[in-house]
Amino acid sequence: MKSIREINEKIKAGQAVVVTAEEVIELVDKKGARKAAEEVDVVTTGTFGPMCSSGAYFNIGHSKPRIKIGGGSCKLNDVPAYCGFAAVDIYLGATAIPDDDPRNKVFPGEFRYGGGHVIQELVAGKDVRLEASAHGTNCYPRRRLETYINIKDLNEAVLFNMRNCYQNYGVAVNLSDNMIYTYMGALKPSLGNANYCSAGQLSPLLKDPCYKTIGIGTRIFLGGGVGYVAWNGTQHNPGVKRRNNGTPVASAGTLAVIGDLKQMKSQWLVGTSMLGYGATLSVGIGIPIPVLNEEIIRYASVKDEEIYAQVIDYSHDYPNMTGRVLAEVNYAQLKSGRITIKEKEVPAGNLSSYSRARQIAEELKSWIARKDFLLTEAVAPLPGPESGYAFRPLKERPPVF
Amino acid sequence: MREKVEEVIKRIRPMLAADGGDLELIDVSEDGIVKVKLTGSCGCCPMSQMTLKMGIERMLKEALPEVKQVVAV
Numbered sequence: 001m002k003s004i005r006e007i008n009e010k011i012k013a014g015q016a017v018v019v020t021a022e023e024v025i026e027l028v029d030k031k032g033a034r035k036a037a038e039e040v041d042v043v044t045t046g047t048f049g050p051m052c053s054s055g056a057y058f059n060i061g062h063s064k065p066r067i068k069i070g071g072g073s074c075k076l077n078d079v080p081a082y083c084g085f086a087a088v089d090i091y092l093g094a095t096a097i098p099d100d101d102p103r104n105k106v107f108p109g110e111f112r113y114g115g116g117h118v119i120q121e122l123v124a125g126k127d128v129r130l131e132a133s134a135h136g137t138n139c140y141p142r143r144r145l146e147t148y149i150n151i152k153d154l155n156e157a158v159l160f161n162m163r164n165c166y167q168n169y170g171v172a173v174n175l176s177d178n179m180i181y182t183y184m185g186a187l188k189p190s191l192g193n194a195n196y197c198s199a200g201q202l203s204p205l206l207k208d209p210c211y212k213t214i215g216i217g218t219r220i221f222l223g224g225g226v227g228y229v230a231w232n233g234t235q236h237n238p239g240v241k242r243r244n245n246g247t248p249v250a251s252a253g254t255l256a257v258i259g260d261l262k263q264m265k266s267q268w269l270v271g272t273s274m275l276g277y278g279a280t281l282s283v284g285i286g287i288p289i290p291v292l293n294e295e296i297i298r299y300a301s302v303k304d305e306e307i308y309a310q311v312i313d314y315s316h317d318y319p320n321m322t323g324r325v326l327a328e329v330n331y332a333q334l335k336s337g338r339i340t341i342k343e344k345e346v347p348a349g350n351l352s353s354y355s356r357a358r359q360i361a362e363e364l365k366s367w368i369a370r371k372d373f374l375l376t377e378a379v380a381p382l383p384g385p386e387s388g389y390a391f392r393p394l395k396e397r398p399p400v401f
Numbered sequence: 402m403r404e405k406v407e408e409v410i411k412r413i414r415p416m417l418a419a420d421g422g423d424l425e426l427i428d429v430s431e432d433g434i435v436k437v438k439l440t441g442s443c444g445c446c447p448m449s450q451m452t453l454k455m456g457i458e459r460m461l462k463e464a465l466p467e468v469k470q471v472v473a474v
Contacts, residue, residue, distance in 0.1 A: 110454070185447025195447040275450045337442060347445035355419040 181276020
């Protein structure tokens with residue numbers, strides 16, 4: 001048994017043993033979980049992929065004369081931002097797109113520029129055009145503002161993503177006769193391809209599947225800077241079916257994360273366009289797992305062959321929420337580039353970049369080795385598998401007139 | 402023109418290789434249309450369209466203004 005405090009002391013002394021979520025697999029295979037738990041202090045994880053429920057809020061500072069953008073409207077590089085707050089606080093969502101984007105009018109739309117791209121440009125230090133209009137008040141008389149903003153001049157620029165880091169995700173296929181365009185990428189007809197989206201054995205919540213160490217307040221690598229777990233993410237669904245190794249077989253836990261955008265890097269926050277679907281932001285996240293005991297390293301050493309995902313038809317079953325699962329496949333099969341569904345060999349591709357996930361796990365490892373990053377105790381746990389916390393569908397009710 | 406395109410592709414190739422992908426230059430037309438074939442993991446990658454337009458096409462256009470479009474075959 002080790003405590004986070006003891007691990008932090010070792011980090012400060014430059015004596016902590018840190019391995020990535022890939023390296024720990026071989027180590028546990030070679031030495032056994034007990035011995036490995038004694039030797040290793042921290043396991044670093046990583047993931048990099050499109051995460052739509054992302055965005056950033058800004059305080060742009062007050063103009064002379066003052067303007068109350070709150071309650072008015074605001075655009076950043078023509079992308080609408082939400083301004084239902086106080087005078088100069090705005091929130092830009094990753095999937096927002098300009099009003100004049102043709103969307104899917106000429107199908108499939110390209111969605112070349114949206115909120116995620118604006119965030120990437122801001123982080124890269126580029127000027128972004130701000131255009132706002134307001135109703136004008138006695139204390140905030142100005143009604144229009146057109147200017148450029150730069151991240152270095154903003155009072156606050158904070159990445160606040162309400163759902164990131166999905167713990168496992170379905171594998172998307174298309175059983176119909178037509179090409180379809182989804183948030184899981186383009187899906188060719190008649191099981192022409194299978195798209196998945198996870199770093200598998202490197203993915204943070206798959207290496208701490210029952211949230212024994214990751215909780216509210218956990219310090220993390222976020223977009224190339226330091227961030228924190230703020231809460232469970234939206235649609236957190238910890239009660240799904242799990243295997244003996246703790247990993248869920250379907251979408252389960254999620255994280256809401258927050259961090260100072262000014263510290264982050266555009267390499268790890270990348271505006272992304274999904275053909276026929278929309279714009280989004282690809283986010284890089286890495287989470288350290290403190291090896292407090294043998295159980296935690298056992299969970300952290302789960303490998304691709306032992307993590308399963310469900311294959312779902314996105315032409316009918318997903319949009320209509322039928323709940324039908326076509327097959328279960330493991331990540332080793334997915335990463336081989338070919339899986340078998342309904343006796344057909346189907347090429348498989350990953351929306352999430354495994355090589356980038358590996359870079360993040362290595363980067364976080366180097367931060368800890370350099371004593372630049374200490375671990376935090378969670379201030380509260382995430383709702384766990386036995387909590388009864390569940391993701392529910394919308395109870396739709398007709399309007400009453 | 403084909404040689405210039407090949408030079409730029411040499412710089413792009415390691416980025417694709419990091420995720421197990423590659424590309425093959427098929428044709429460069431006189432009117433600036435570059436045809437490529439995405440291979441390796443790029444061949445079945447859900448992000449290949451984005452890689453093509455936002456990565457390969459953007460880099461080729463930046464380096465060679467005479468390139469008008471990159472299409473996958």
